[in-house]
Amino acid sequence: MKIDLLVAEIGSTTTVVNGFHGFDSCPRFIGQGQAPTSVLEGDVNIGLKGAIDDLSRKLGEPIEYKELMATSSAAGGLRMTVHGLVYDMTVRAAKEAALGAGANIKLITAGKLRRSDLKKIQEIEPNIILIAGGVDYGERDTALYNSELIAEMNLGIPVIYAGNIENQEDVKEIFEDTKAELYIVDNVYPRIDELNIEPTRKVIQDVFEKHIIHAPGMERIREMITGPIMPTPGAVMAASELLFENLGDLITIDVGGATTDVHSVAEDSDEISRILINPEPKAKRTVEGDLGVYVNMKNIVETVGREELAKELNISLGELENLIENHKPIPETDLEKRFVESLTLHATITAVKRHAGQLKHLYGPSGKKTIAEGKDLTGVKYIIGTGGALTRLPRRKSIIGETLLSNSGNMLLPNTETEILIDNHYIMASLGVMSKKYPEIALELLYNSLKEE
Numbered sequence: 001m002k003i004d005l006l007v008a009e010i011g012s013t014t015t016v017v018n019g020f021h022g023f024d025s026c027p028r029f030i031g032q033g034q035a036p037t038s039v040l041e042g043d044v045n046i047g048l049k050g051a052i053d054d055l056s057r058k059l060g061e062p063i064e065y066k067e068l069m070a071t072s073s074a075a076g077g078l079r080m081t082v083h084g085l086v087y088d089m090t091v092r093a094a095k096e097a098a099l100g101a102g103a104n105i106k107l108i109t110a111g112k113l114r115r116s117d118l119k120k121i122q123e124i125e126p127n128i129i130l131i132a133g134g135v136d137y138g139e140r141d142t143a144l145y146n147s148e149l150i151a152e153m154n155l156g157i158p159v160i161y162a163g164n165i166e167n168q169e170d171v172k173e174i175f176e177d178t179k180a181e182l183y184i185v186d187n188v189y190p191r192i193d194e195l196n197i198e199p200t201r202k203v204i205q206d207v208f209e210k211h212i213i214h215a216p217g218m219e220r221i222r223e224m225i226t227g228p229i230m231p232t233p234g235a236v237m238a239a240s241e242l243l244f245e246n247l248g249d250l251i252t253i254d255v256g257g258a259t260t261d262v263h264s265v266a267e268d269s270d271e272i273s274r275i276l277i278n279p280e281p282k283a284k285r286t287v288e289g290d291l292g293v294y295v296n297m298k299n300i301v302e303t304v305g306r307e308e309l310a311k312e313l314n315i316s317l318g319e320l321e322n323l324i325e326n327h328k329p330i331p332e333t334d335l336e337k338r339f340v341e342s343l344t345l346h347a348t349i350t351a352v353k354r355h356a357g358q359l360k361h362l363y364g365p366s367g368k369k370t371i372a373e374g375k376d377l378t379g380v381k382y383i384i385g386t387g388g389a390l391t392r393l394p395r396r397k398s399i400i401g402e403t404l405l406s407n408s409g410n411m412l413l414p415n416t417e418t419e420i421l422i423d424n425h426y427i428m429a430s431l432g433v434m435s436k437k438y439p440e441i442a443l444e445l446l447y448n449s450l451k452e453e
Contacts (some may be wrong), residue, residue, distance in 0.1 A: 003030060005438075006065040007430035008048055009232060010072040010221070011037055013257075013329075015047040017055055018430040019063065020445065027441045029425050029448065031058050045220055069227040069433045071235040078208050078231040079126045081107040083117075083150075084163070085133035085142045088278065093188040094132040094162060097197035099285040101204035102234025103128070113146050118153060128207055129157055129180075130200070131171075134164030136190045143167050147174045154178050158207045162188045162200045183207060195279045205234055228436045233285065235432030236386065237263050241283055242435045242443055249380045251355075251414065252428065253348055253400065254387035257294030257329065260347045261387075262286050262355040264375060272357075272376040272412065280375045286355045291347040293340050293389050294329050300343050303350070312342050330388075337393060344389040345399045349406045352377075357412040372412065380414040384450065386423040396422055425449040 003021040015037045019030040033055025037047040056062050080103040084091030087110040098105055106124045109117050121129070129150060133143035143163040147170075150159060156179035161171045168184050175182040186199045209229050222229065230238070233254075240252045240263045249266035265283045268276060290299045301309060301324060310320045315335070323339045331337045357374025383400050390396045400420045407413045427449055435442035 001059060001061050002064045002066070004065070005067045005069065005227075005434065006052070006063075007427075007433060008051065008068065008070040008221075009429055010044055010048065010070060011232065013037055015044070015051045017048070017051040018425075018427050019055055019059075019065070020430075020434070020441075023438065023441055027444055029427060029445055031055055032426070033058060048221065067226045068224055069430075069437075070221065070225050070229045071232040071429050071433050072229065073232040078103045078128070078204075078234075079106050079124060080104070080128045080130060080204075081109075081121050081124060081126045082130045083109045083113060083132070083146050085139060086110060089192075090132045090134065090163065090189040092278075093195050093197060094130050094200070096195065096281045096284060097162070097188050097200035098130055098204060099287065100197060100234075100237055100281065100283050101201040101208070102231030102237065102285075103204060104287070112142055113149050118149060121150075122153070122155070126157060127211060128160060128204060129155075130160045130162060130204075132161075132163040132188050134167070134187075135192060136165050136187050138164055140164055140167055144170055144174070147171050151175050151178050151180065154180070156180060158183065158211055160185055160200065160203055160207070162186065165190075181207075193279050195281050197281055205230055208234075228433050230433045230436075232429050233261055233263075233287070235429040236261070237265075237283060237285055237432065238435055239428040239432035239442070239446060240265050240384070242432070242439060243382075243384070243446060244283075246443060247382055249377075250382040250384060251352070251377065251380050252384045252386060253352065253390060253403075254428075255344050255347050255351075255385075255389040256292055256387050258289070258292040258296055260288045260291040260351040262288075262351050264355060264377060264380070266375070266377060266380055268376040269379050272372045272378065275370060276357075276372045276376070278373065280357070284355070284375050286351070288347070288351045288354060291351055293343040293347060294327065297327055297343060298324070300346050304342075304346050309339075309342060313338055340389065341393050341395045341399060344393060344396075345402060348390070348399055349403050352403050352413065353406070353411060359410045359412065374412065376412045377414050378412050380418055382419050382421055383414065384421045384423060384428075386426065386428045388426070391423055391426040421450040423449050 004023040005020045007018045009016040016034045033051045035050025082094045091110045151174045158181045160183045162185040244265035252263040254261040263285045331340045362369045404416045431442040
């Protein structure tokens with residue numbers, strides 16, 4: 001069987017392939033195969049082949065494909081360190097750019113780098129280093145100082161400079177004789193209260209694609225791929241942005257085994273924008289590394305409390321301990337599913353609240369003043385569930401629905417009339433990377449996945 005496009009999602013533990021066909025008439029999703037990612041065997045191609053073989057078995061015949069695209073979070077995904085001037089300004093802008101591109105940020109520093117910071121950078125072995133700092137024609141010295149220290153390390157890691165434009169020529173000279181490949185980008189924070197993160201996000205994804213050798217065998221996969229390759233979270237963001245252009249303000253929630261990611265693409269309301277104290281990006285991603293329903297399951301258990309969880313599940317503490325000790329990546333029994341649903345509910349509510357902004361009341365000589373801080377989600381029209389938990393669990397829609405009811409009054413959360421959609425085929429990441437070449441087909445397939453139950 002020959003199909004139009006195969007998209008591989010190469011994760012740290014599992015490789016998934018999604019097949020798509022009918023691009024010249026009626027695009028359709030034809031099936032999904034999966035296999036363990038074979039990083040430990042020294043070549044992720046083994047896992048990719050296993051996933052393709054699994055899809056062939058499900059379809060009942062061998063498959064050939066015209067094109068292959070991919071997303072990757074293998075070997076920790078896209079690891080970045082971010083270094084800026086003032087945390088609430090340039091550092092925060094650089095962080096938003098990196099997260100929106102799908103990066104896993106391992107270190108953030110504000111001000112001049114210290115020896116301990118340099119040691120941490122070496123230990124992290126980032127795939128990309130991002131240097132920012134200073135509004136345009138403002139403070140110059142910190143970014144230049146940090147550039148010199150990073151250049152002296154000569155790590156051979158791609159470096160992106162996205163700070164004060166007055167420094168660009170100096171930064172080029174600093175890195176001229178080093179092994180680093182330097183990318184000069186427009187300032188992420190060109191003026192006070194102005195974010196400019198899109199140019200940096202685009203370069204981060206371009207650099208990722210060019211230097212995609214994060215796991216054994218990835219260089220061979222890069223040779224096989226005929227289209228784009230993206231960090232998996234960046235691909236989910238791309239799919240969310242595609243939907244925003246056609247549906248309006250939305251949130252995508254991805255509850256995984258290790259993390260819970262929240263992507264929002266939404267404009268600030270007029271009312272909130274007037275009292276917002278710091279600018280927020282239209283497209284924002286947050287990653288909650290302590291909220292996972294498998295690897296980080298015990299973090300959620302400790303936060304909620306064993307007695308509360310046992311009460312929610314209507315079981316004894318002994319039964320709960322048995323569930324915790326014998327927790328599986330994929331729940332099988334009804335009780336195991338209900339346990340993961342409880343974990344998913346708490347992960348979802350916590351992650352969305354951390355992602356959302358809030359109203360704060362300040363009191364002074366002139367009386368009470370209300371300000372807004374963080375991302376305004378009050379105008380969101382749709383919440384989309386993706387990831388294993390929110391696409392496969394029986395109560396997936398009601399879990400998201402309970403999130404809408406969790407507002408304590410001062411949070412800038414969506415209202416209860418927000419429509420809940422599920423990525424039923426679990427293909428948002430694949431369609432995000434597909435959208436770079438086939439946006440109309442990707443949008444049609446997205447609609448099909450969201451409406452099909």
